[in-house]
Amino acid sequence: MTAQRQERNVSRSGYGFRPGIALIGFLAVLASLAALAGFSSAAGAQTTERVIVNRYTGLAIEGYDPVAYFADARAALGRPEFEASEAGAVWRFRNESNRASFVAHPEIYGPQFGGYDPMDIARGVTYAGNPRLWLIVGQRLYLFGREEHRDAFAADPARRLREAKERWPALEQELAR
Structure with missing residues (x-):
């Protein structure tokens, strides 16, 4: 990208904010959260106990x-x-x-x-x-x-x-x- 086009992008959005980059960042955050949600539900289903017990209630x-x-x-x-x-x-x-x-x-x-x-x-x-x-x-x-x-x-x-x-x-x- 030429210096002129970079300056034009900065002047349009104020602080160099580019919507395309922001959208990619937002989608990356969503993907990370989805991966964590999937991981935590699987981790909640698996356990490291000889008898499965609810970790919050202690109930079998x-x-x-x-x-x-x-x-x-x-x-x-x-x-x-x-x-x-x-x-x-x-x-x-x-x-x-x-x-x-x-x-x-x-x-x-x-x-x-x-x-x-x-x-x-x-x-x-x-x-x-x-x-x-x-x-x-x-x-x-x-x-x-x-x-x-x-x-x-x-x-x-x-x-x-x-x-x-x-x-x-x-x-x-x-x-x-």
């Missing part, structure tokens, strides 16, 4: 009653007056009977793999399961991060469990750090 499986999956065949929120602590997490229940069942047998009623999606475990990664996407297979509760994962798991649970169980010890050890 977002406050859903783990026994209700078995007793009522549905995902149901627990109540604050019926809580128990197990594996470093606070678990909520719909009633005292569900609480007592869980306290007696947390290994049965608690979600397998700490609430992580078993399809992701089989791939060697830990991704939080959603308490509203679940299956009971072999009298054990499994939570899934996506519907497609639940459907694929249901199609061949023996194979998927074998794959997840092979990877789980190393992943669990990594989570313990």
Whole structure:
């Protein structure tokens, strides 16, 4: 750009402001914010705990009653007056009977793999399961991060469990750090 054209651009906008450059800068800021938003939502879904716990409330499986999956065949929120602590997490229940069942047998009623999606475990990664996407297979509760994962798991649970169980010890050890 010649010195004359540069001076003309400065005189039109006052301080050398060029709309094209400003737009590019603005778009770069938006792209950065979008990338950060995408990163933070993924980071919020992943966790570094052996049992998935909401970092703000301390609740396991977002406050859903783990026994209700078995007793009522549905995902149901627990109540604050019926809580128990197990594996470093606070678990909520719909009633005292569900609480007592869980306290007696947390290994049965608690979600397998700490609430992580078993399809992701089989791939060697830990991704939080959603308490509203679940299956009971072999009298054990499994939570899934996506519907497609639940459907694929249901199609061949023996194979998927074998794959997840092979990877789980190393992943669990990594989570313990």
